[in-house]
Amino acid sequence: MSNMAAVTDAEFESQVLKSEKPVLVDFWAEWCGPCRQVSPILDELSGEHGDKITFLKMNVDENPVTPSSYRVTGIPTINVYQGGEVVKSIVGARPKAAILKELDDFLA
Template sequence: MATVAVTDDTFDAEVKNSEIPVVVDFWAEWCGPCKQIGPALEEISGEMEGKVKVVKVDVDANPNSPAAMGVRGIPALFLFKDGQVVSNMMGAKPKAALIDWINDSI
């Protein structure tokens, strides 16, 4: 399963109402570190399918969701479980660190 693009309009349905934990990646097209972690998040999405869902929110096209989450810099990753934030991480990290973070949080 590939990552899912989420908008301000679909954020609650895709993230807060999800049956499984959700990793939300707040990113932008112009953000170098965001592009660095993109492939790792795609791989994680496939490898952890059914265990966790990975979604991406373009902060330029969808300013309300990151504002509501208090995002000040990108990439910003938030892990939601049962509709609540259980952990967050700022900045680009290697794939192994992302997997460890997800496993520790779910």
């Protein structure tokens, strides 16, 4: 379904919080229609901007600990982490142009 690598609760700290570059995490679930709309957009962005920002996805049904600790209550939620902190949060499906605008600071 996606070219983006998956991250689990167990890997979250090492792959996301300790990353040298910004990391975008797409919190999603199989049954979520809007998540399926956003997924190909994020795949595309990952191909275009993967050198500047790491793109990962986390299935909230399989990994409940991390979404809960970051108060992810609605999906899709796209969080950008930098230096171990959430620096941007996008909730809900958005078109590519809107997501790109939100990510401007990290892609410049």
